[in-house]
Amino acid sequence: MxxxxxxxxxxxxxxxxxxxxxxxxxxxxxxxxxxxxxxxxxxxxxxxxxxxxxxxxxxxxxxxxxxxxxxxxxxxxxxxxxxxxxxxxxxxxxxxxxxxxxxxxxxxxxxxxxxxxxxxxxxxxxxxxxxxxxxxxxDQYKQRFVIKVGEHIKSVAVENILYFFSLEKATFIHTSDDHNYVIDYSLEQVESLLDPQRFFRINRKYIVSLPAIDDIITYSNSRLKLELKHLNDPDAIVAREKVNNFKQWLDR
Incomplete structure (x- = not known):
């Protein structure tokens, strides 16, 4: 056999x-x-x-x-x-x-x-x-995330989310209209809920969508640095162990 x-x-x-x-x-x-x-x-x-x-x-x-x-x-x-x-x-x-x-x-x-x-x-x-x-x-992939804006509750569709990031033990979404919102999930939980065709976990801090990426630059130690929309963050780097999978994700 x-x-x-x-x-x-x-x-x-x-x-x-x-x-x-x-x-x-x-x-x-x-x-x-x-x-x-x-x-x-x-x-x-x-x-x-x-x-x-x-x-x-x-x-x-x-x-x-x-x-x-x-x-x-x-x-x-x-x-x-x-x-x-x-x-x-x-x-x-x-x-x-x-x-x-x-x-x-x-x-x-x-x-x-x-x-x-x-x-x-x-x-x-x-x-x-x-x-x-x-x-x-x-049907299982999460389609929307609930956010709180002041006294208001809103629902954001995943297609309007450019990337997710963690900061000081909180998790945020960054939307296509250049806003950040806190969500009640860890980045690990978010990763398990998203369609892997649409989002990629580049490191411990970021999960990105393809539309979020403005540029990809070769970086030290075989890593890649990403320039993301509305962001200038030196931590937006594809971890070395994820580079091959990231390239395959891009080349679909």
Whole structure:
């Protein structure tokens, strides 16, 4: 059996490969591929595997986009850190999943299910299933943030937010009309609520949208400095460990 791993975190990819070999030493492991772009290229130029294990959130988007850009003739087990709402969608649509961190028992159960139920693969039914799950996941991303302005409560749509930033233990949004507002979320919480296609966490202080970026400048220690709209902040720097993923996010 040939199994393709699609996972943008190399340690996680190695961990999955080791678990697969532990389950069945005869399994041929392909990958790991870390992006939607590389995965599409792989499926376009290689014989398709018997099974693919895909992380949902890759460096340049959701793994569901692979199916929008190429034909995938194999069943998929997803690995996910998404919340229970997403997991329920997988259950309803009979798509198996592994909740990170993955352990051997869970992987074994998923592989047993694959052997029992997915030998006769129906591409048309699977495509319909992916459409439903993709819609379910898309609906989860936060669309608006509530802010307080004096004695007034307002709601700001995410498309009007250029970036999020933290300052003195508070989290702010900066809007396209050049205003800052405090929100009742940590930056970590905000990151988990946003569509990764629209926003990128560049460092501990900033989550930015593409329209927020006026310029990108090469910086010391293989980092990148961003010039953001309405802002002159020396801390608007893409952390070195995030530079590759940031470039992939730009190159979609």
């Amino acid at each position: 040939r199994v393709l791993i699609i996972e943008d975190e190399k340690p996680a990819g190695r961990h999955i490969a080791n678990l697969l070999k532990r389950y069945d030493a005869s399994i041929e492991v392909e990958g790991a591929l870390g992006s939607v772009k590389k995965s599409v290229e792989w499926f376009n130029s290689n014989p398709h595997p018997d099974l693919a294990l895909m992380d949902i959130q890759l460096a340049d988007g959701l793994s569901f986009e692979i199916f929008e850009n190429t034909k995938v003739d194999c069943p998929v087990i997803f690995t996910t850190a998404f919340n229970e709402y997403a997991i329920r969608a997988f259950k309803v649509n009979s798509v198996d999943y592994l909740l990170k961190p993955i352990d051997f028992e869970e992987l074994g159960t998923a592989l047993d299910k694959f052997k029992k139920n997915f030998r006769n693969f129906d591409q048309s039914k699977y495509n319909l299933m992916f459409d439903k799950v993709m819609q379910s996941l898309t």
